[in-house]
Amino acid sequence: MRFAVLSAGSWGTTYAAVLADAGNDVLVHARRPEIADAINTRHENPSYLPGVRLPHTLRATSDPAQALADADVAVISIPAQSLRANLAAWAPHLDERTAVVSLMKGIETDTGMRMSEVIQETAALPVERIAVLSGPNLAREIAMKNPAASVIASSDEELAQALQAASATPYFRPYTNTDVVGCELGGAVKNVIALATGLATGLGLGDNATALLMTRGLAETARLGAVLGADPLTFAGLAGVGDLVATCASPLSRNRTFGTHLGRGMTVAEATTATSQTAEGVKSAGALLSLARRHRVEMPITEVVVGVVEAQLTASKAAELLMSRTPKPEMYT
Numbered sequence: 001m002r003f004a005v006l007s008a009g010s011w012g013t014t015y016a017a018v019l020a021d022a023g024n025d026v027l028v029h030a031r032r033p034e035i036a037d038a039i040n041t042r043h044e045n046p047s048y049l050p051g052v053r054l055p056h057t058l059r060a061t062s063d064p065a066q067a068l069a070d071a072d073v074a075v076i077s078i079p080a081q082s083l084r085a086n087l088a089a090w091a092p093h094l095d096e097r098t099a100v101v102s103l104m105k106g107i108e109t110d111t112g113m114r115m116s117e118v119i120q121e122t123a124a125l126p127v128e129r130i131a132v133l134s135g136p137n138l139a140r141e142i143a144m145k146n147p148a149a150s151v152i153a154s155s156d157e158e159l160a161q162a163l164q165a166a167s168a169t170p171y172f173r174p175y176t177n178t179d180v181v182g183c184e185l186g187g188a189v190k191n192v193i194a195l196a197t198g199l200a201t202g203l204g205l206g207d208n209a210t211a212l213l214m215t216r217g218l219a220e221t222a223r224l225g226a227v228l229g230a231d232p233l234t235f236a237g238l239a240g241v242g243d244l245v246a247t248c249a250s251p252l253s254r255n256r257t258f259g260t261h262l263g264r265g266m267t268v269a270e271a272t273t274a275t276s277q278t279a280e281g282v283k284s285a286g287a288l289l290s291l292a293r294r295h296r297v298e299m300p301i302t303e304v305v306v307g308v309v310e311a312q313l314t315a316s317k318a319a320e321l322l323m324s325r326t327p328k329p330e331m332y333t
């Protein structure tokens with residue numbers, strides 16, 4: 001299959017390499033011509049994956065129209081808040097048969113929309129031509145060809161299966177799912193929970209606190225998912241608990257790292273400078289909280305993370321607030 005991957009950040013480049021290793025014709029769009037040049041000539045992306053050898057068959061261009069020409073599939077991997085404006089510019093170059101796959105794990109702040117919803121609206125695509133890929137996929141590990149699995153979700157099972165076949169390699173094992181809502185929510189909320197586990201790590205609160213945040217974080221993800229129509233079993237899968245574990249436990253996670261910086265006393269501006277790559281949870285947390293409030297769902301961890309990233313709470317006050325909540329049954333809606 002012919003894939004266009006937009007753009008050449010950590011995850012876009014990595015998934016493009018997976019697709020190239022799986023035998024596809026892949027053209028990556030890099031905003032900066034020097035990155036396209038480095039991928040084409042030196043087979044590396046020094047800005048996002050320094051030291052990683054990329055497949056020789058992987059090609060790049062700084063022209064999005066060239067990347068999209070004749071593409072069977074357009075894969076989008078840019079910061080969630082920039083999707084609408086970029087896709088509006090790219091949409092005229094999408095062929096009417098081209099499928100669109102979102103790799104993004106965020107929620108649009110102004111609208112509370114998931115990435116597949118923004119794609120559907122902005123590019124006026126039928127939902128059957130949209131898929132999302134989500135799972136425990138720390139880019140650098142996959143770029144080094146360490147084994148990983150993921151989930152490709154689409155309401156069109158045939159599309160999900162075609163993408164599964166096209167992106168399977170000896171080190172990358174995609175599963176299919178029809179629960180687009182659950183897969184996207186799992187990916188977006190785990191970033192917020194990773195910020196929380198980072199805060200706890202920065203405060204030196206220990207592994208029990210991390211396990212507490214991950215488990216209760218999954219509970220609040222599932223509560224929101226239930227009202228938005230997700231299948232609760234999705235949260236027991238790779239795009240749910242799988243991604244939560246990888247992101248909340250790994251020092252490679254930008255969200256966890258961002259939270260750790262805050263927990264150690266940096267301001268949000270300082271943590272943003274220190275974390276050069278995208279930490280989606282910082283902007284998506286508020287959108288998720290608004291979504292939860294609109295549906296009368298309690299998300300206490302998300303709520304304190306929003307307080308910290310909006311500089312209304314210190315990290316230690318956030319921990320204190322969570323531990324002093326009124327007693328609850330473990331399962332509540």
Ligand SMILES: NC(=O)C1=CN([C@@H]2O[C@H](COP(=O)(O)OP(=O)(O)OC[C@H]3O[C@@H](n4cnc5c(N)ncnc54)[C@H](O)[C@@H]3O)[C@@H](O)[C@H]2O)C=CC1
Nearest residue numbers: 007008009010011012077078082104105137138139277278
């Ligand atoms: N890095 C990872 O391990 C994984 C990341 N993701 C998700 O993939 C998405 C992209 O993340 P990464 O590739 O990691 O980010 P990154 O920060 O490594 O790369 C971002 C890419 O988007 C481009 N970009 C930045 N601002 C832009 C704008 N305003 N307009 C157009 N392009 C812009 C950059 O040039 C770069 O190519 C995020 O939603 C993230 O949550 C999902 C799974 C794994």
Ligand SMILES: O=C(CO)COP(=O)(O)O
Nearest residue numbers: 135136137138253254255
């Ligand atoms: O989504 C990821 C792993 O699955 C990457 O997480 P970070 O964006 O926090 O690095």
